[in-house]
Amino acid sequence: MTRTEGIAQVAISNTPKARRKKAAPYLLTIALAPFILFVWWLSTDVLKAVPPILLPTPGSVIEAFPRVVGAAGFGDQVLRTLTEIAGGFALGGAIGFLLGILLSTSSRLRSAYLPFLSALEAIPTVILAPIIIAWIGFGIEGKILQAAIACFYAVFITTLSGLGLAEPNAINLMRSLRASRWQIMFKVKVPIALPVIFGGLQLGATTAIIGAIVSEFIGATGGLGYLMLRYRSSFNTPSYWVIIFIFLAIGLVVYLTIWWLEKKFVFWRSASINRPDLEKQ
Amino acid sequence: MTLIASPPPGAKATRNHPKKESLFQRIRNGSAWITILTIVVIVVLWQIIPQTGLINRVLFPTFTDTVAAFVQLLGSSYWWGDLTKTMSAVGIAWVIGVAFGFAMGVALGTSPFVRTAITPYAIAVQALPKVVLAPLLIGWLGFGSESKIALAVIICFFPVWIDTMVGLSLPSANEFKLLQSLKASKRQVFLKLQLPTAIPLIMVGVKHALLLAFTGVIVAEILAASDGGLGTLAKEFASQLNMGMTYAVVFVVVIIAVTLVSIADVVERRVVFWSEESRARKR
Amino acid sequence: MKSQLKIAAAIAAVGVLALSGCTTAAEDGASDGGDERYSITMAMASTDTYTAEWWGWLAAQNLGYYDELGLDVEFVAAGGSGAAMEQLIAGNADAGNPSAPAFGEAALVGMDVVNMFTYSSGAIFGIFVPEGGGITDIEGLRGKNIGISEPGGGEVAFLEAALRDVGIDPITDVQLIPIGSGGPETLAALDSGSVDAYATAYNDIFALQTAGYNLTDLTPAIYNTFPARGIITTQAVLDEKPEAMKEFARGTAMGIFFCLENPDACRDMMKTAIPSAFEENADGISQGDLRFDLSLKQVLPADINAIGAHDVEGTQEFLDLIRSTSPDYIEVEAASVLNDDFIEYANEFDRDRLSADAEAYEMVNE
Incomplete structure (x- = not known):
């Protein structure tokens, strides 16, 4: 299990009694929102502890919201960023998944190439940006590639770990039934690994979002990250923060979507590996 | 990042x-x-x-050009200073990040209720490039290395926090019940059951925090006020179109990252081995 | 449940404390010292504390001119012009040296900003085309892709004005593409033909030229006379510590004078301060030297006895030019954002002594 799944895990429970209990924490979640708003308001509006150019007042951000969203071409910018995220996630996720499967088949390949892939992960994407631009230009393809690079490793490493989860007995059984390597991979290993891979996908999605935004900071012609820079360069801090909140919302929606997909498709998850049931503590 | x-x-x-x-x-x-x-x-x-x-050869210098630049870099007067600045910031950020992440994990991880409640916030923040917080952090902490350390802490504490939180909840319900039937105090349950079980996972978080602290500091040095460092060097050389030197710095960054991960691997295996062994002995 | 509330309360308390810590942090340094000594935080608009152009400040600091005027100046790297401006407005720095466009934008959105000392002027922005590319004048840019440094970059206003002057609509007749400030992404864009021209700050094209990429300068002459950089502060700081800012102006003027007397001495100091900027490339050329040479012309004041003096007319034209690019900007009188209270005082220093200092300087590097 990965850490992200761990947090989502909390919400999974099927008994009717637990269902009522399950809702209670989310009441606190909702209650926290006005509290955060209050602290923000207190520190900016009332105590004036933070200069508005660094952190605007809640009122000014709310006021800026319709202006930012209603600006001409805003929809196109959002669409562009979402395309980058989706494209980067699909590309990076696919590469990560396939590489994970490839390396899981051979311990030689694994010990030979894992260091290279980890090294690639260590290079900050901002350093890669100029190289990518030089290579494929300023178009959306380069941004998709950056988002893909940002997210492939999470999917790759979880796929690799997940594929090691299948019990040797299950694999031996399949072998005795004369199953091909291909069949063992897709009938036994992948299904068992899927819950773990989904954890990697959730992480990968958030890193794809970051990768897409950061790619728009350098040499972009549009997108929400680009808009953000524009607002900052004209000292329009409230609008800048509106975009930050839009990013927070995108992150949450993407995460929940993947979590929902996982619940929908990986219905065997609780049977496959011994997962902690946090509700019972 | x-x-x-x-x-x-x-x-x-x-x-x-x-x-x-x-x-x-x-x-x-x-x-x-x-x-x-x-x-x-x-x-x-x-x-x-x-x-x-x-x-274009200016953009992509040959291997030998890059090696020559690497030698030039190592022979320069400033290189050690920048390396020291980056690495000390990484060290401090990592220690604070791990401590903070662990404390948060313990504070929230022992309470499923609070954990569930704050999860949506944690996820939303996770998908935000933390660099956008740089102006606020500089305003808070000044222009020295503190702001870049803070940025790296914010980036690197997360896996420790989440792994601690998840790790503490790993023991099965039966194990909890057993200890409760023995009238173990909450403290005892934590120290004797939860923490030892969680350590392998916490170490994974600690290891990732090291890599994240490193990339976090580099990113802060490239994109924000930074008080020098390897990231600033890379940016300086790139702006001069001195790509040989730029790649030399990137090369150093990669070597350090791989070294850090390898060291962390060794430490992780030691600690995990020790914790598993000591658990086994107690049983 | 109780312990959970406690935890929540503790987190909240930490949050409030941390946020309120902001004010206290911003206030120290303002009021220490006795009757005579002052301290100033100067936010430098770059990721490094100095760039090759900022020798006036470096020399004054290194030679102890600020110190003898009773000033402790802390020069800090703020990251860039926008970031320096933000921290200045936020009250975390007493002064800064953001570029003219950042200063202009802040003034035009109604921020409390004042230029108290003009450091350099002239030839800030240029419009360039690749040599031998067939474009010979601004009119030739119609229908082309033009590279700019970044969205909302300072050069955009100049470019748009230059285009309009020859009847090209900057919105519909050309396409503007951000391609960076002369680094690898810029070279890639020009080299691949993604853009046909490049409008940017003059300093940004050195790297391209030394990389063997030759550009033709199409900049109309009228755009070469604007103020480039100054000591930017806020009215609030001027009201709070006029004495300190007055001495800061004088110390800076002294540093500039020294360097104009002995540029090699200042080049030498600069090499010690930012060695990586003077690193030679494969062809043995250093960007630091090129930028230093250009800056000698840009910092040279029109009147050597009025170092730091403003060009009110040029500033007004400059502000009006930026204002023409967006309906959101307010009208600003140049005189209201230029403060010349300290210029006279700044120039009342012993020039003969400084000339002697300049002659006596001993080189450190090679």
Whole structure:
């Protein structure tokens, strides 16, 4: 299990009694929102502890919201960023998944190439940006590639770990039934690994979002990250923060979507590996 | 800037990462040859392609040009200063990040209720590039290295926090029930059951925090006020279109990152081994 | 449940404390010292504390001119012009040296900003085309892709004005593409033909030229006379510590004078301060030297006895030019954002002594 799944895990429970209990924490979640708003308001509006150019007042951000969203071409910018995220996630996720499967088949390949892939992960994407631009230009393809690079490793490493989860007995059984390597991979290993891979996908999605935004900071012609820079360069801090909140919302929606997909498709998850049931503590 | 997923703790028995092999073993089973061959192929391509005129040689200097720049970098007067600045910031950020993440994990991880309640906030924040907080942090902490350390802390504490939180909830319900039937106090349950079980997972978070602290500091040095460092150097050389030197710095960054991960791997295996052994003894 | 509330309360308390810590942090340094000594935080608009152009400040600091005027000046790297401006407005720095466009934008959105000392002027922005590319004048840019440094970059206003002057609509007749400030992404864009021209700050094209990429300068002459950089502060700081800012102006004028007397001495100091900027490339050329040479012309004041003096007319034209690019900007009188209270005082220093200092300087590097 990965850490992200761990947090989502909390919400999974099927008994009717637990269902009522399950809702209670989310009441606190909702209650926290006005509290955060209050602290923000207190520190900016009332105590004036933070200069508005660094952190605007809640009122000014709310006021800026319709202006930012209603600006001409805003929809196109959002669409562009979402395309980058989706494209980067699909590309990076696919590469990560396939590489994970490839390396899981051979311990030689694994010990030979894992260091290279980890090294690639260590290079900050901002350093890669100029190289990518030089290579494929300023178009959306380069941004998709950056988002893909940002997210492939999470999917790759979880796929690799997940594929090691299948019990040797299950694999031996399949072998005795004369199953091909291909069949063992897709009938036994992948299904068992899927819950773990989904954890990697959730992480990968958030890193794809970051990768897409950061790619728009350098040499972009549009997108929400680009808009953000524009607002900052004209000292329009409230609008800048509106975009930050839009990013927070995108992150949450993407995460929940993947979590929902996982619940929908990986219905065997609780049977496959011994997962902690946090509700019972 | 990116987070790395943890390997599944539930898979302890079938852990995918094989025991680190010695170089001798690696040569015998062939993986070292694959590594060496790959490096040779990359170096040869790196040397030849820029000379063919297919790509711009200013942007992509040859391997030998880059090595020459690397030597020039190592011979410079400023290089040690910048390296020290970056690495001390990484060290401080990592220690604070781990401590803070662990404390948050313990504070919130022992209470499923609070954990569930704050999860949506944690996720939303996770998907935000933390660099956008840089102006606020500079306003808070001033222009010195504090602001870049803070940025790295914010980036790196997350996996420790989440892994601690998840790790503490790993023991099965039966194990909890058993200890409760023995009238163990909450403290005892935490120290004797939860923490030892959580340590392998926490160590994964600690390890990732190290890499994240490193990339976090580099990113802060490139994109915000920074008080010098390797990131600033890379940016300076890139702005001069001195790509040989830029790649030399990137090369250093990669070497350090791989070294850090390797050291962390060793430490992790020691600690995890120790914790599993001590658990086994107590049983 | 109780312990959970406690935890929540503790987190909240930490949050409030941390946020309120902001004010206290901003206030120290303002009021220490006795009757005579002052301290100033100067936010430098770059990721490094100095760039090759900022020798006036470096020399004054290194030679102890600020110190002898009773000033402790802390020069800090703020990251860039926008970031320096933000921290200045936020009250975390007493002064800064953001570029003229950042200063202009802040003034035009109604921020409390004042230029108290003009450091350099002239030839800030240029419009360039690759040599031998067939474009010979601004009119030739119609229908082309033009590279700019970044969205909302300072050069955009100049470019748009230059285009309009020859009847090209900057919105519909050309396409503007951000391609960076002369680094690898810029070279890639020009080299691949993604853009046909490049409008940017003059300093940004050195790297391209030394990389063997020659550009033709199409900049109309009228855009070469604007103020480039100054000591930017806020009215609030001027009201709070006029004495300190007055001495800061004088110390800076002294530093500039020294360097104009002995540029090699200042080049030498600069090499010690930012060695990586003077690193030679494969062809043995250093960007630091090129930028230093250009800056000698840009910092040279029109009147050597009025170092730091403003060009009110030029500033007004400059502000009006930026204002023409967006309906959101307010009208600003140049005189209201230029403060010349300290210029006279700044120039009342012993020039003969400084000339002697300049002659006596001993080189450190090679």
